[in-house]
Amino acid sequence: MxxxxxxxxxxxxxxxxxxxxxxxxxxxxxxxxxxxxxxxxxxxxxxxxxxxxxxxxxxxxLPMVDGIPQQDLRLGACVGGVGKFLAVGLNYADHAAEAGMDVPTEPILFTKWTSCIAGPDDDLRLPTDSATTDWEVELGIVIGDGGSHIASDRAAGHIAGYCVINDISERDWQLRRGGTWDKGKGHDGFGPIGPWLVTADEIPDARALRLWLEVDGHRHQDGTTATMVFGPEEIVAYTSRFTTLQPGDVIATGTPPGVGMGQKPPVYLRRGQIMRLGIDGLGQQQQRVI
Structure with missing residues (x-):
């Protein structure tokens, strides 16, 4: 579904x-x-x-809804009432290399505040004092049955489905303003989710999905979930050691290389630009930067 x-x-x-x-x-x-x-x-x-x-x-x-989705029918985030919006950093070895950071030996966990959640095609309003807002296309996990200390070999049964996430990030706030990454990850609009939640039974191998992102038609990211350091089941099991996962929680699983911070020289979002991103089988997003 x-x-x-x-x-x-x-x-x-x-x-x-x-x-x-x-x-x-x-x-x-x-x-x-x-x-x-x-x-x-x-x-x-x-x-x-x-x-x-x-x-x-x-x-x-079921009754048909008027309009064509993502054209004249707005779609919201594909999950409502999200209790926790968690994320994994540096989960692609080649992205860690472009960031100049070591490949993690355990998943790096951080949070995106739920107030950042947006529809897949909603405009992205740049923070007024931001100069380094960046993009990250990511595979999203949506939790079905919750639990804590979930065994890796049972974790797949706790995944309701998957979706596209743009883990928008303000790099100065994330890396150079002290404290944790969270304040660079949770600004309003920094978490577009969707367009739809695809139930896990329709995704035979979440480690074999192509994901990509373009800005103004230029493709910056073009990768595959096959190069993840930690797969979805490992992430669910690991995360559940530190917090009880609940139905409807969302986990962003990391991004492949090609983020703005990794360009030489770095390139960041500017007002008037258009981001397009997608994952095979999970749909596409488009955000206009305002």
Whole structure:
């Protein structure tokens, strides 16, 4: 399934993407796409809306929503009510090299404040005192069943699905203003999520996905999740040692090389530019910098 949230900012409704790329409304069945419907039981209940199968809901049985998604129909972040927005740093060896940092021996964890979450195509408003705002296309994990101290060989069962994330980062705030990375990662709008949440059963190998990002048509990032240092199951298991993961939590898993900070000389976002990014099978985002 490809789950979406559509409508005006702050008033999104739950939906499902059909095979023709149109949104079907789920409002009669769930109040929102949140952790409550992303557990194993919650997803099974959604699939069981199709009386002919417990495995695949027929979107044609749901009301069609007017408009074409990401054209004249706004999509919000594909998960609502996120309790924790976590992230992993330097999780691609070649990105660590371009940043001049060692490849980590354990996942580097940090947080993105949930107030940074945005729709996949919402404008990015640069902070007024920012000169080094950067881009990072990332595979996002969405937690289904929660838990703590999850074993690596059971972690896949705790992943509801995957999505595209742009881990937008203000590098001066992240690296040169003291303290942790968080203040460079959590500004309003720095966490576009979506366009849709693709359930894990539709992604046979999350370590074999191509991901890319362009600014004004120039491709800066073009990588594959095969070069991750730590895979999704390792990340879920490791993170659950330090915090109880809850349904609907989101984890960004790191970015391949090609970020602005790694260019020679470094290149950062400017007002008027357009970012486009995507991951095979998970859709695309576009943000206009204002």
């Amino acid at each position: 490809r789950l979406v949230r559509y409508g005006d900012n702050g008033a999104e409704r739950p939906g499902l993407l059909d095979r023709d790329g149109r949104v079907r409304d789920l409002s009669d069945h769930v109040p929102d796409i949140t952790g409550a419907c992303l557990t194993r039981d919650g997803l099974a209940a959604l699939r069981a809306l199709d009386p002919a199968s417990l495995r695949a809901l027929d979107p044609a049985s």
